[in-house]
Amino acid sequence: MLISNNLIQAINEQVGREFGAAMQYVNIASYFTAENMLMFGKLFFEQAAEENAHAMKLVRYVLDAGGTIGVPAIPAARADFKSPEDAVGAALQWEEDVTRQINNLMDIAVKEKDYIAQEFLGWFVNEQLEEVSKMSTILSVIQRSNGNLLLAEQYVQSTLADIETVEGGAK
Numbered sequence: 001m002l003i004s005n006n007l008i009q010a011i012n013e014q015v016g017r018e019f020g021a022a023m024q025y026v027n028i029a030s031y032f033t034a035e036n037m038l039m040f041g042k043l044f045f046e047q048a049a050e051e052n053a054h055a056m057k058l059v060r061y062v063l064d065a066g067g068t069i070g071v072p073a074i075p076a077a078r079a080d081f082k083s084p085e086d087a088v089g090a091a092l093q094w095e096e097d098v099t100r101q102i103n104n105l106m107d108i109a110v111k112e113k114d115y116i117a118q119e120f121l122g123w124f125v126n127e128q129l130e131e132v133s134k135m136s137t138i139l140s141v142i143q144r145s146n147g148n149l150l151l152a153e154q155y156v157q158s159t160l161a162d163i164e165t166v167e168g169g170a171k
Helices: 005-034 038-064 082-113 115-144 149-167
Strands: none
Touching: 005 038, 005 082, 038 082, 038 115, 038 149, 082 115, 115 149
């Protein structure tokens, strides 16, 4: 087996968190869609699919390394957003929390001198920079729109699509 029981347990917990993030993003997407902010809805539905893919990437790694998967119970996702700023603020907070969680996984891999895991987890470390930056930017645009959310929607439609094209598309 190429992975320690300690790291298996920690990654299994992260798999649950990634599925939890997918559920959170579905709720955020649903909030925006119900508010007829369809570009934000689309963006967050895509984020939900991306988080699901992250969970599956972790699952595949553990299985390939000879470990076993045991996805923990996933707490209910928040759905009571009071404003677009509140919804995106929740997404930013989530991504900052996930960054700490991924860093903790990397700490375990470093401590255990698991170079394969370090290489694998490096992708997630870099991904978190992108995710925090994206949510921070969206939140800033909403805050600066002075209530003109159509302008913020236009930004999401044009600018983020351009960024994804430059970065090579979906994860």
